[in-house]
Amino acid sequence: MTALDQYRRLEAIGLWHETPEAQRREVLVSLGEATLMISSLTEDPLSHWSLPAVERLNPGHEPALFAPGPDAGERLELTDPDMVTAIEKLRSAIARGRPHPGRLRLITAFLIGLTALALTAAWLPGALTRQTVAMLPEASRVEIGRALLSEVAQLVGRPCTDPQGVRALDRLSRQSFGAEGPAIVIVPTSLPETLALPGGTFVARASLVEDYETPEVLAGYLLAEDVRRQAVDPMLALLDQAGLAATFKLLTTGDIPEAALHAHAAHLLGQPRPDVPHDALVARFAMADVSSTPYAYARDVSGETVLGLIEADPTRGTQPAPLLRDSDWVSLQEICSR
Numbered sequence: 001m002t003a004l005d006q007y008r009r010l011e012a013i014g015l016w017h018e019t020p021e022a023q024r025r026e027v028l029v030s031l032g033e034a035t036l037m038i039s040s041l042t043e044d045p046l047s048h049w050s051l052p053a054v055e056r057l058n059p060g061h062e063p064a065l066f067a068p069g070p071d072a073g074e075r076l077e078l079t080d081p082d083m084v085t086a087i088e089k090l091r092s093a094i095a096r097g098r099p100h101p102g103r104l105r106l107i108t109a110f111l112i113g114l115t116a117l118a119l120t121a122a123w124l125p126g127a128l129t130r131q132t133v134a135m136l137p138e139a140s141r142v143e144i145g146r147a148l149l150s151e152v153a154q155l156v157g158r159p160c161t162d163p164q165g166v167r168a169l170d171r172l173s174r175q176s177f178g179a180e181g182p183a184i185v186i187v188p189t190s191l192p193e194t195l196a197l198p199g200g201t202f203v204a205r206a207s208l209v210e211d212y213e214t215p216e217v218l219a220g221y222l223l224a225e226d227v228r229r230q231a232v233d234p235m236l237a238l239l240d241q242a243g244l245a246a247t248f249k250l251l252t253t254g255d256i257p258e259a260a261l262h263a264h265a266a267h268l269l270g271q272p273r274p275d276v277p278h279d280a281l282v283a284r285f286a287m288a289d290v291s292s293t294p295y296a297y298a299r300d301v302s303g304e305t306v307l308g309l310i311e312a313d314p315t316r317g318t319q320p321a322p323l324l325r326d327s328d329w330v331s332l333q334e335i336c337s338r
Contacts, residue, residue: 010083011028011030011031011083012029012030012078012083013080014026014029014038014076014077014078014079014080014083015063015076016047016076016077017073017076018073018074019073020073025040027040027041027046027076028040028041028043029076029078031051031086031087031090032048034052035048035049035050035051036048036049036066036076036087047074049066049068049074049076051090051091051094052091052094054067054087055069056087057075063077064078066078129236129239129240129247132239132247132250133236133239136250140254141200141235142199143199145197146199146201147256147258148264149197151264151265152187152191152197152203152265152268153187154265155266155269156188156191156269157187158188159186160187160188160335160336162331162334162335162336162337164334165332167331168324168331168332169184169185169332169335170184171328172184172215172218172324172328176219176222176290176323177222177288182196182201182202183200183202184201184204184222185201185202185203185204186204186205186206186209186336187203187204187205187206188336189205189206191203191205192268193208194221194222194225194273195269195273196225196226196234198233198234198235198238202225204218204221206335208221209332209333209335210333210336212294214294214329215323215332216290216295216323217294217298218332219288219290219295220292220294223281223284223288223290224276224284224295225273227276227280228276238256238261241260241264242256242260242263242264246260278308278312281309282308282309282313282314285314286314289314289315290315290320290323291313291315291320292310292313292314292315293309293310293313295309296309296310
């Protein structure tokens, strides 16, 4: 049973003021479907009040004083507790059934705020990381690259430092990349082919010089790594893995936690290097004027999976200048044995 059903036939005697200055008049008050009906004691209609608009003017006081609206002049005094209770309950029931635009606005604002917060949480780390990378001076990149190289060396061994081999690496870098070529470091134990570190340092495994007959193989692996570096900045990759706290610390103090460097070094060494599209790689070989065929056969001795690199070799039909003199190549092959 609803509140209205319970009080549908309730009637009571009350005092009605047609205006605030009018004489009080004893009336019969009854509840209808949606109105409070006021009539004379002889049941002549005097007024109809809409229940949703009825207001209690003196909550908690007796006799109860009601009005048909906030600006109405009529007043109704009731002492019958059943009628007063009925009107109050019906007003509450009607109020609960009304739409609540204020509450809806509050819920809508909350949901919008929650959505904005979620979008900010998703957007902020990436945006802060990109901004930090963009603002980072080259000297800081170099310093971070050196620190990361130290972490790599702890895991795979110290870089090979034979002086003649190091000079040969410098010549290979200039020949393959130009005067501003990267610093190339050879490490004695296995790692995933090559790594590009922040600050322009490339790391390569010793087998790339020890197991092949020409420097074009090493140059090819380094050029492939350069394509990866152009696609994903090594500094950005480091900060993406390090997380927001490490990024914020770098942005505010210029330092990056050692634990973050160690974790990234382990990550780099534990993941195979992403494949490079053949068209991008051929274009990079053409820019460096380096044959792609030795690199292709080093990747697949059968040539089947690298046929595109072999057939599209940018130096096919030409005689490119040697990357290194024979003596430099011998020194480079022995960089880890002296």
